[in-house]
Amino acid sequence: MHALLEQSINLYAAILLIVSFGMISQRRILSLVHLYTAQGITLVLATLTVGGLTHQPELFVSAGLTLALKVVVIPVGLHRIIDRMNVRWDVEPLLNIPMTMLIGIVLVVFSFNLAMPIARLSTSIARATLGIALACVLLSFMMMIVRAKAIPQVIGFLAMENGLFFAATAATNGMPMIVELGIALDVLVGVLILSVFMFQIREQFDSLDIRHLEQLRDDGRDAG
């Protein structure tokens, strides 16, 4: 049973990576939110498993926090924003999707190579998954870069935080509680601020395409 639980951490890590790739390949905003929720659930399960195996009650608290924040509050909030802005349609990526996925593979190879020597120094039970966590962070980062619309970028940001959280759990058996609380609050505030930004962007340009922000400077120059 113990061995099976240990292996299940690797499985959760693999699911996180699959979800990250799913996010890159996904065109629809609603599916992105669903994938984000799935990522949150996987993260909760992984944290609970690590907590149970290493007997650290803090990890249970942080799993509860993740559940409340990343599975309930933020997805519900995102759904509300999508409903109010009426932006269920396709996301247009700046790069075509097969190309993005090929770059994603390169990122995975890079992060696996990078993480292997680091993981050898660690003694935590889930050290092998550090590479996957790093890959998730980089993939989400890339998603922020290649998407033109504001909501996918916000989801990319949130997914990146998920990757970081998993890296912390995997490599060091969790961060100190105070850091964790701080980050959770930061993410929540970040989403709030970004959603305000999204409403502002839409009111200004009637669209969530952030490429409009580039034109603003030119307009200003013409006027001045």
Add this chain to the structure above:
Amino acid sequence: MNTSGVIAQLLEVALALAGAPLLLGWVDQWRARLQNRKAPPVIQPYHVLRKLFHKESVVADSASPLFRIAPYVKFGCMTLACAIVPTLSSDLPLATAADGIALVGLFALARTFLALAAMDIGTAFGGMGARRDMLIGFLAEPALLMTLFCVSLLTQSTSLANMVETINHRPFALEPSLAFAGIAFTIVSLAENTRIPVDNPATHLELTMIHEAMVLEYSGRHLAMLEWAAALKLFAYSCIGLALFFPWGIAEIDTPLAMVTAVPVLVLKLAVGGVCLALIETISAKMRIFRVPEFLATAFLLAVIGLLVHQLLGA
């Protein structure tokens, strides 16, 4: 080669030939049920085969001999494929004839013959269907090979029978790389068996059909052979999937009597798999042909990531 091996081999081929249309009927029935339609009986494919075998076979004047032999070649390839895949027992005399890579080649051979036959008559639909099928094949085959290699890395063998035995004998462990390979294999088998996200087997709408466009010129017993071969292909793919990812309950060389329990286990696994296939087909919409490369590239990438994950976590 021993007697029990030969018996197992014959039993497997007989089961595949007799059971493949039943699997197709089962999937069709569940699909109809899930879509709130009146479901056809499970034995509907047998009725279709019987009807077609009794009909006269009409061949175009311009057809070459290739057009006539292609259905038999395809049927032969699929029967051999069903004989190689361990469904009831891993002690198969024919299993040494071809490993996983040769099996992929066997599917490619059948595909090539059917594509050539489709272009043989010179109708526009045949050529279009053949081109599309070759496009899908050229993208699906590397993904299928990568999926097989994922399991090969784990079991240190490319022979399907050896893979099944190794997985059955090792202590049960969660293998994340198999999760990737499993998803990739599902995508590839949907594309290869012309199921819904890629092609609709029930449609005869000119511009969207792939497999149906290729067999449009066939009639009578030729068409019956092709329909039966398509059912066998679905059966073979389902059995490859079951052998790679759920190999439990298959008899081995020293336990030939386990075949008695292997039959109901296989039927149960196929029944569950058929319902899952019908479910996938119901909840997904057919995609544009230009989205198919993306779909299959995803399968390839997942299989490659599976290999990488095995390297990372297994090290």
